[in-house]
Amino acid sequence: MDLNFSPEDLAFQAEVRAFLKAELSPALADKVRHNKTLTKEDMVGWHATLNKRGWLAQDWPKQYGGADWTPVQQQIFDDEASAAGAPRIIPFGLKMLAPVLMKFGSEAQKAHYLPRILDGTDWWCQGYSEPGAGSDLASLKTRAVRDGDHYVINGQKTWTTLGQYADMIFCLVRTGTEGKPQEGISFILVDMKSPGITVRPIILLEGTHEVNEVFFDNVRVPAENLVGEENKGWTYAKYLLTHERTNIAGVGASKAALAEVKRIAKAETVRGVPLADDPYFAARVAQVEMELDALSTTNLRVLSSPDAAASAGSISSMLKIKGTEIRQSINDLARRAIGPYAMPFVSEALEEGYNGEPVGPEYALGVAPDYFNNRKITIFGGSNEIQRGIISKMVMGL
Amino acid sequence: MDFTHTEERQLFKDSVARVIADTYTLDARNKAAETDLGFSAEKWAQFAKLGAIGALFSEEDGGFGGAPFDVTVLFEELGRGLVNEPFLATAILGGGLIAELGNAEQKAVIEEIIAGTKQLAFAHGEPKSRYDASHVETTAKKSGDGWVLNGAKAVVLNGSAADTLIVSARSSGAAWDEDGLSLFLVPADAAGVARHSYPSIDGLHAAEVRLDNVAVGADALLGAEGKAWPAIEKVIARANLALASEAIGAMEVARDMTIEYLKTRKQFGVVIGKFQALQHRMATVLLEIEQARSSVINAAGRFDGSRVEREMAVSSAKTLAGKIGRLVAEEAIQMHGGIAMTWEYAVGHFAKRLVMIDHMFGDVDYHVARYVALSKEAA
Ligand SMILES: Cc1cc2nc3c(=O)[nH]c(=O)nc-3n(C[C@H](O)[C@H](O)[C@H](O)COP(=O)(O)OP(=O)(O)OC[C@H]3O[C@@H](n4cnc5c(N)ncnc54)[C@H](O)[C@@H]3O)c2cc1C
Ligand SMILES: Cc1cc2nc3c(=O)[nH]c(=O)nc-3n(C[C@H](O)[C@H](O)[C@H](O)COP(=O)(O)OP(=O)(O)OC[C@H]3O[C@@H](n4cnc5c(N)ncnc54)[C@H](O)[C@@H]3O)c2cc1C
Numbered sequence: 001m002d003l004n005f006s007p008e009d010l011a012f013q014a015e016v017r018a019f020l021k022a023e024l025s026p027a028l029a030d031k032v033r034h035n036k037t038l039t040k041e042d043m044v045g046w047h048a049t050l051n052k053r054g055w056l057a058q059d060w061p062k063q064y065g066g067a068d069w070t071p072v073q074q075q076i077f078d079d080e081a082s083a084a085g086a087p088r089i090i091p092f093g094l095k096m097l098a099p100v101l102m103k104f105g106s107e108a109q110k111a112h113y114l115p116r117i118l119d120g121t122d123w124w125c126q127g128y129s130e131p132g133a134g135s136d137l138a139s140l141k142t143r144a145v146r147d148g149d150h151y152v153i154n155g156q157k158t159w160t161t162l163g164q165y166a167d168m169i170f171c172l173v174r175t176g177t178e179g180k181p182q183e184g185i186s187f188i189l190v191d192m193k194s195p196g197i198t199v200r201p202i203i204l205l206e207g208t209h210e211v212n213e214v215f216f217d218n219v220r221v222p223a224e225n226l227v228g229e230e231n232k233g234w235t236y237a238k239y240l241l242t243h244e245r246t247n248i249a250g251v252g253a254s255k256a257a258l259a260e261v262k263r264i265a266k267a268e269t270v271r272g273v274p275l276a277d278d279p280y281f282a283a284r285v286a287q288v289e290m291e292l293d294a295l296s297t298t299n300l301r302v303l304s305s306p307d308a309a310a311s312a313g314s315i316s317s318m319l320k321i322k323g324t325e326i327r328q329s330i331n332d333l334a335r336r337a338i339g340p341y342a343m344p345f346v347s348e349a350l351e352e353g354y355n356g357e358p359v360g361p362e363y364a365l366g367v368a369p370d371y372f373n374n375r376k377i378t379i380f381g382g383s384n385e386i387q388r389g390i391i392s393k394m395v396m397g398l
Numbered sequence: 399m400d401f402t403h404t405e406e407r408q409l410f411k412d413s414v415a416r417v418i419a420d421t422y423t424l425d426a427r428n429k430a431a432e433t434d435l436g437f438s439a440e441k442w443a444q445f446a447k448l449g450a451i452g453a454l455f456s457e458e459d460g461g462f463g464g465a466p467f468d469v470t471v472l473f474e475e476l477g478r479g480l481v482n483e484p485f486l487a488t489a490i491l492g493g494g495l496i497a498e499l500g501n502a503e504q505k506a507v508i509e510e511i512i513a514g515t516k517q518l519a520f521a522h523g524e525p526k527s528r529y530d531a532s533h534v535e536t537t538a539k540k541s542g543d544g545w546v547l548n549g550a551k552a553v554v555l556n557g558s559a560a561d562t563l564i565v566s567a568r569s570s571g572a573a574w575d576e577d578g579l580s581l582f583l584v585p586a587d588a589a590g591v592a593r594h595s596y597p598s599i600d601g602l603h604a605a606e607v608r609l610d611n612v613a614v615g616a617d618a619l620l621g622a623e624g625k626a627w628p629a630i631e632k633v634i635a636r637a638n639l640a641l642a643s644e645a646i647g648a649m650e651v652a653r654d655m656t657i658e659y660l661k662t663r664k665q666f667g668v669v670i671g672k673f674q675a676l677q678h679r680m681a682t683v684l685l686e687i688e689q690a691r692s693s694v695i696n697a698a699g700r701f702d703g704s705r706v707e708r709e710m711a712v713s714s715a716k717t718l719a720g721k722i723g724r725l726v727a728e729e730a731i732q733m734h735g736g737i738a739m740t741w742e743y744a745v746g747h748f749a750k751r752l753v754m755i756d757h758m759f760g761d762v763d764y765h766v767a768r769y770v771a772l773s774k775e776a777a
Contacts, residue, residue, distance in 0.1 A: 134735055136665040159736050204739050205746030206599065270528055271574050280763040332724075335753070339528040340553045342757040345599035357594050359606055360525070360552070368599045372750060375731045376739050383735065385675050 003297075005072070013076050020084040023049050029085025033260060035366025036350045037208070038087055040165045044120050046087045051118055057094055064102065064114050071303040075296075078252030088253065090162070093117035093124035095247070097170050100187070100240050104228040113189070127157040127171035127190070127214060128237065135386050137172070138181040138234065142216060144173035144188060146223065151175075151188060153196075153219040159380070163199055163212040166192050176231045187233035189225040196220070204376075206369040207347055241382060242313045248381075249299045249323030254292055257330045261285065264337040264363050275337060284336070288329050295322050314394045317387035324377040324384065331371040338364040345369070401695070403471065410463075411471045414450055418479035424744050427482055428601055435559050436595070436603025437483045445483060446514025454489045459497050459508050466701035469636060470643040470694055477647025480751055482601050484517065487556030490640050491633060492518025495564050495581060498629040499621030504583065507562075519560035521551040521584075521607050522630070529760040531634050532627060533574040536609060538567035538582065544615040547582060547590075550608050557605025558595030560586050565609065569624055576627040581620040588612055600754040601747065631705075635712045638759050639701065642694050642712075642719035645755045649687050649723060652730040652748040656680065659734050676733055683729050686722045693718040710772045713765040720756035720765070727752040 005013065028042060050056040058074050060066020069077070082088075089095070098117055101110055116122040133140040142155025153173060163169065169190050176184025192199070196219035201209045228236055262285065265276035275281050302315050335342050341360035348354050349365050359365075378384045392398045403411065422441065430438040445451060453468050455461025469490070476485060493511045496504055496518075510516035527533035536549025547567050557563070563584045571578030584591065590612035595605035621629060660671030660680065670676060697715035700707050727749035731738040738745045756762060 129736070132664075134665060136667075139665075203741040205741055205750065207741065268528065269526060271530060271533065275528075278763070280767060284763075335757075336761060336763065339761070340523055340757055343553055343598040343600070343602070343604060343754055344596050346596050357606075359594065359596055368754075371753070372599070372746070375728065375749075376736075378732060379735050379739065383732075385673070388675065 005076070009072055009076060012073055013080065016077050016080045017084075019053060019055075020080060020086065023053075024081075024084055024086050028087065031352075032085040032087055033256075034363060035370040037352070039352060040123075043087055043090055044123070047089070047120050050089070051120070056089070056118060057098070058089075059095075060098060060102075060114075064098075064110070065118050071300060074247070075251065075300060078247060079255060080252075082252035082256035083259065085256070090123070091247075092126050092161070092166075092170075093122060093168075096126060096240050097124050100170075100227060100236050103239065104187075104236050106224075108224070109189075109227065122167045123162075123165050125160050125163040125166035125169045125192075127160060127169045129159045130156055131158050135383055137237070138185065140172055140174060140185065142171065142173050144175050144186060144221070146175075147220075149223045150220045151223060151226070153188075153190065153216040153221060155216050157214040157216075158211075159202070160199075160212045160214050161210060163192070163214055164201065164209065168192060169214065170227075172233050172237055175233075182234040184231055185233040185237070186230050187227040187236045188221060189227065190216075190219065190221050194219045194221065204373060206372040207345075208369070208373065210373075238313075242316050248316050249295055249319040250327055251292070251296045251299050251323065254323070254327050254330055255296075257327065257334070258285075258289060258292060260363070261330060261333045261337055264334065264367075267361065267363070268337055268339065281333075281336065284333055288326065288333060291322075291326050291329075295319075295326060298322065314391055317382075317390045317394075320381065321384050321387050327377060328374055331367075331374045334367045335371045338367050342368045403467065407463075407467060407471055410449070410453060410468075411475060413448065414472060414475045415478070417444070417448055418475060418481065422479045422481065424480060424747060427480060428747070431482055431597055431601040431603065434595065436556070436597065437559070441481075442483045443514050445485075446512065451485070451489050451514060452512040454485070455493060455497060455508060455512060459505065461508070461512060464497075466636075466639060466698035469640050470698045473640040473643035474647040477644035477649075477751075478651050480601070480648065480651075480747060482603075484556040484559065486637060486640055487520065487560070488516070488518045490637050491520035491555070492560075492562070492564055494633040494636055495520065495620060495629060496583075498633060499581065499626065503617070504620060517556060517559045517561050519554050519556040519563050519586075519605075520633075521554045521557065521563040521565045521609075523552045523554070525550055525552045527552070529764040530574055531630060531759075532576045532579065534566050534568050534579055535573050536565065536567040538569045538580055540569070541613065544613060545582060545618065547584070547609045547612040547614065550606070552606060553598075553604045554593075554607050555602065555604050557593055557607055558603055562586060563591070563607065564620065565612075566626065566630065567609075571624075578624045579626045579630065580623050581626045581630070582614055582618045583620055584609075584612060584614055584618065588614070598754065600750040602754075628705075631709070634759050635701070635708055638712050638716045639694070639697050641755050641758055642690070642697065642715040645719040645723045645752060646687065646691050646694060648748045648752050648755075649690065649726040652726050652745055652752065653680075653683055653687060655745050655748075656683070656730045656733050659737075663735075670733075679729055680733065683726055686725060690715075690718045690722045706772055706776045710769055710776065713760075713769045713772065716760060717762050717765040717769070720762040723752035723755055 055067050057066040058069045062068050130140050144151040144153045171188050171190055172185050173188055174184050175186040196217040198215040200213045202211045266274050268275040341364040344359045346359050452461040453463040453472055456464035539546045563586055565582045565584050568578050569580055590610040592608040593605045598604055661669055663670050693715040697711040700711040730745050731749055737743050
């Protein structure tokens with residue numbers, strides 16, 4: 001046992017810090033820290049900055065242009081980047097699709113799509129969920145029918161995150177109706193500019209446009225866009241869902257969010273005494289901090305364990321449950337910390353270039369919207385109920 | 399003991415419930431929230447005609463109720479409809495302070511409040527006061543016969559629609575002394591009053607108010623100079639009783655919508671209500687709401703007792719409303735899944751209101767600490 005970073009890790013940490021200091025603009029960091037709205041340019045720009053340094057695809061192998069970092073290096077980067085206020089990496093192309101293509105894609109697909117993910121040519125979105133197929137993803141109904149050298153797709157996807165910006169969507173579609181529902185699903189790549197695709201915004205409860213409905217009306221997709229074999233899509237989809245483990249606990253982001261809560265609690269005062277010194281509030285913060293500290297170690301412990309690969313599914317379930325629940329408890333601390341200023345909802349003030357009259361302290365503006373928005377994290381990517389179900393089955397054999 | 403309402407009160411409750419169910423829509427409410435007024439003038443007039451505003455005032459003051467159980471009955475129904483008309487700001491806070499402290503001339507305005515033709519706001523909280531109700535840094539300086547007010551007020555509910563602001567200000571004492579507080583009736587358009595209004599995340603309206611050498615006459619003083627604290631405390635207690643009741647109405651709707659959804663949404667070939675992981679949590683939601691209701695009954699029942707008795711019961715009700723309101727809000731969203739995250743689906747709006755109730759006049763931690771302090775006084 002040794003909880004210390006190796007000299008190499010420490011050197012890496014210094015390198016990351018220097019990079020962030022040089023490359024992350026204070027204006028962008030301020031937006032991230034205060035939960036302001038990031039523009040597409042902000043997100044794409046940060047990807048480009050990382051890509052220039054070779055640090056965008058952190059867990060990809062070197063042969064595809066990745067950094068091939070160890071779990072510890074990824075954690076170091078995540079901690080440092082989050083603390084500095086860097087935007088999160090948009091996962092759809094980099095962390096979801098890419099591993100599937102590397103494992104199951106054709107050589108042509110790898111050669112075409114992977115470089116375009118890196119250089120930002122293609123913004124990807126994820127077309128899994130449908131109105132009737134949420135937790136029960138395998139019940140999806142969007143149909144793809146072979147017609148010569150094309151598939152013709154009809155149906156609807158929903159909850160498509162940032163689909164309004166996307167160039168491409170990777171979809172699960174039904175190509176077969178024989179056997180179990182899982183057996184007739186295929187994984188296909190679709191150009192969002194294809195005729196027959198309509199994207200409609202869904203406004204979330206805190207007023208933001210983050211997700212969409214995507215309708216397919218006789219959309220023709222070249223057959224070469226099928227990934228792997230027809231009717232084997234479920235295997236690829238499950239691989240995708242369990243592959244993304246290193247960042248699933250969101251430890252870095254939670255540490256940064258907790259640090260922000262502490263900054264707020266120092267600035268807020270009750271009868272001249274900082275809220276941070278209020279015993280009720282301090283006890284709440286302490287308990288979350290203890291949990292987060294433990295999760296940070298749990299994360300590295302399970303990711304570096306030799307049998308991590310074998311139990312990939314249950315590990316990601318575990319990290320997802322704890323990571324999201326701790327994150328939500330930090331959102332809850334933040335809303336408590338700002339007191340009555342949780343109520344004002346000046347959504348324009350979260351947009352770039354706002355120069356209207358301020359309402360309350362700047363740190364308060366995005367807190368309540370983020371609290372409500374982050375209710376999503378225990379719902380999407382397999383709800384926490386589904387994750388607990390996976391642990392019950394896979395680990396305990398119940 | 400008797401846990402039933404009087405027949406008259408029950409009839410009133412039913413009539414308010416009917417009007418809300420038949421004519422009040424969430425969509426119209428949310429649209430009204432985005433206007434400068436922040437609510438529907440038409441609905442306010444309709445509630446006035448129904449006698450809903452008058453129910454919050456005693457007969458002596460020209461109303462037809464005013465008892466603690468009138469407050470709970472009405473606000474529970476308002477919570478059910480997610481009503482954003484300014485009952486709290488205009489009637490409970492503004493009207494309540496005038497009823498407590500006003501002289502005959504000042505009380506004349508209560509008739510207009512009841513008729514729905516006068517809007518008030520209690521400009522009390524300040525940028526640094528958080529939930530501390532005696533923390534007032536706004537100053538009142540004697541000037542000739544009248545007063546000059548200076549200071550800043552934060553998150554003033556109904557601040558934009560109000561015709562008159564009831565401003566708390568200090569003529570003596572340190573920033574959070576209970577002694578030295580006075581209340582002033584200030585026309586919202588008085589010289590030196592600047593209001594910046596905005597919507598709240600739960601569909602209400604509030605304003606930041608600046609008072610820059612605002613000159614008012616001697617007749618603006620409400621009650622005795624420097625002696626407003628007991629009335630402020632009592633009216634805030636009434637506001638908290640109202641909010642805890644409103645929370646119950648909102649919780650019950652969120653609960654019922656969730657139960658209905660569990661019975662209809664199918665995944666894995668069955669309705670999701672078949673999953674015990676959800677059943678037990680829904681059972682918890684159900685029984686916790688009953689606890690919240692009992693604590694509101696306690697608070698209303700003890701409201702006219704001693705000060706300590708009243709304040710402890712109110713802090714208790716507001717604590718449970720805050721805690722259980724959050725539970726219900728979070729569980730309703732979680733058990734619905736993605737659909738509850740949308741603007742279009744109603745349950746999210748109930749969830750936002752429930753969580754924000756914890757941010758009005760003291761959150762859970764504030765009321766727990768206050769309860770502890772009051773228990774020491776009681777002992
Ligand atoms: C903001 C947001 C962004 C999203 N982004 C994307 C995206 O980019 N791409 C995409 O494809 N999808 C996306 N999703 C969809 C997300 O994956 C689904 O919402 C999720 O799978 C849950 O499905 P559902 O919403 O239909 O809820 P349901 O499956 O209907 O679940 C409702 C409730 O029942 C529970 N439940 C269901 N089955 C069981 C069971 N067997 N045991 C116990 N409890 C159960 C659930 O946990 C939940 O509490 C997003 C969702 C949100 C809210
Ligand atoms: C101190 C004590 C005093 C008692 N006194 C009396 C008495 O006076 N008279 C009398 O008749 N009995 C009495 N009991 C017995 C008691 O009623 C039983 O223990 C109880 O019914 C549970 O049965 P069990 O112990 O066989 O556990 P089991 O029924 O085997 O349950 C084991 C676990 O499984 C859970 N479980 C079982 N079924 C379900 C389900 N459908 N869904 C979810 N979870 C489930 C249980 O909650 C429990 O956690 C007493 C027990 C104790 C411990």
